[in-house]
Amino acid sequence: MKARVTVTLKTGVLDPQGKAIAHALGSLGIDGVDGVRQGKYIEVELAETDPERAKATLERICKELLANPVIENYRYELEGA
Amino acid sequence: MKAGVVVFPGSNCDRDAAVTLQAVTGHPAEMIWHGDTDMPDCDLIVVPGGFSYGDYLRSGAMAAHSPICRTIVEKAKRGVPVLGICNGFQILTETGLLPGILMRNASLRFICKDVYIRPERTDTIFAAAYEAGKAIRIPIAHKDGNYFADRETLDRLDGDGLVAFRYCTEQGEVSDAANPNGSQRNIAGLYSENGRILGMMPHPERLADAMLGGVDGRPLFQSLVNSIH
Numbered sequence: 556m557k558a559r560v561t562v563t564l565k566t567g568v569l570d571p572q573g574k575a576i577a578h579a580l581g582s583l584g585i586d587g588v589d590g591v592r593q594g595k596y597i598e599v600e601l602a603e604t605d606p607e608r609a610k611a612t613l614e615r616i617c618k619e620l621l622a623n624p625v626i627e628n629y630r631y632e633l634e635g636a
Numbered sequence: 637m638k639a640g641v642v643v644f645p646g647s648n649c650d651r652d653a654a655v656t657l658q659a660v661t662g663h664p665a666e667m668i669w670h671g672d673t674d675m676p677d678c679d680l681i682v683v684p685g686g687f688s689y690g691d692y693l694r695s696g697a698m699a700a701h702s703p704i705c706r707t708i709v710e711k712a713k714r715g716v717p718v719l720g721i722c723n724g725f726q727i728l729t730e731t732g733l734l735p736g737i738l739m740r741n742a743s744l745r746f747i748c749k750d751v752y753i754r755p756e757r758t759d760t761i762f763a764a765a766y767e768a769g770k771a772i773r774i775p776i777a778h779k780d781g782n783y784f785a786d787r788e789t790l791d792r793l794d795g796d797g798l799v800a801f802r803y804c805t806e807q808g809e810v811s812d813a814a815n816p817n818g819s820q821r822n823i824a825g826l827y828s829e830n831g832r833i834l835g836m837m838p839h840p841e842r843l844a845d846a847m848l849g850g851v852d853g854r855p856l857f858q859s860l861v862n863s864i865h
Contacts, residue, residue, distance in 0.1 A: 568739075568784065569739075569742075569784075569818075571739075571740055571741075571742050571743075571744050571782075571818070572740060572744065575744055619701075620693070620697065620701065621693070623694060623697070623730070623737055625729075625735075625736060625737045625784070625785065625786075626737055626739065626784060
């Protein structure tokens with residue numbers, strides 16, 4: 556099964572890269588951008604076919620490596636689940 | 637004092653650390669390969685600077701899950717002193733041995749220059765040879781050195797005296813202007829609760845020989861030699 560994992564910065568954590576992107580959008584003359592937050596998108600191919608077991612594995616994958624709980628949240632979607 | 641220096645693919649300050657350790661201790665340091673699971677008995681483990689595993693995912697995240705790091709965590713929990721410098725500090729936060737995380741510098745730039753830091757305590761195994769409150773000059777070289785932790789953690793670090801070094805002016809004044817990377821509360825280095833682990837972004841091993849233009853990093857290693865027999 557394919558999983559699509561999104562890792563985002565928690566609210567309140569400063570995101571200088573997001574700010575720089577917002578600034579660049581302003582320089583491009585694109586108005587109406589109130590804010591930008593940058594995250595990560597990761598695709599994971601799992602051999603598992605059972606959605607519940609796949610979710611359990613994904614929880615471990617996200618908690619132990621893909622996201623740092625100090626600053627980041629994660630969410631994921633399982634294709635076909 | 638027998639010191640071990642961990643070598644990851646992408647470490648680039650391991651030799652600097654080894655040279656400084658040999659100069660101060662009089663013995664060659666053991667170089668410990670990241671793929672090993674056991675390591676020789678050491679009185680000090682140094683996790684050096686560099687770009688382990690190319691800083692993939694987050695700085696230090698990959699190294700924190702390498703086989704040798706499990707051994708480091710076990711030994712650290714038994715009280716073996718650990719010094720993490722720059723990428724080593726990032727790795728120690730990723731293993732959970734030290735709280736918080738080093739984020740991208742506020743300027744988004746890689747910063748390579750000498751700065752001033754102030755030892756907050758001089759009653760530790762790492763800082764006993766420093767003068768309380770006196771700033772030392774020391775190089776930084778990083779893009780991810782912006783220390784972040786939640787307010788509760790920061791208050792606990794301050795309350796328990798676990799901040800090892802803060803960025804300051806040459807006169808020792810902690811100010812926003814003296815903060816090179818946006819670190820919260822100007823934090824440049826942290827101790828673990830038992831005081832046996834130090835993580836710091838600046839590089840004491842790079843300024844420990846007069847021939848290289850300064851020796852303010854040397855007392856850190858001298859402190860360790862004096863406290864560890």
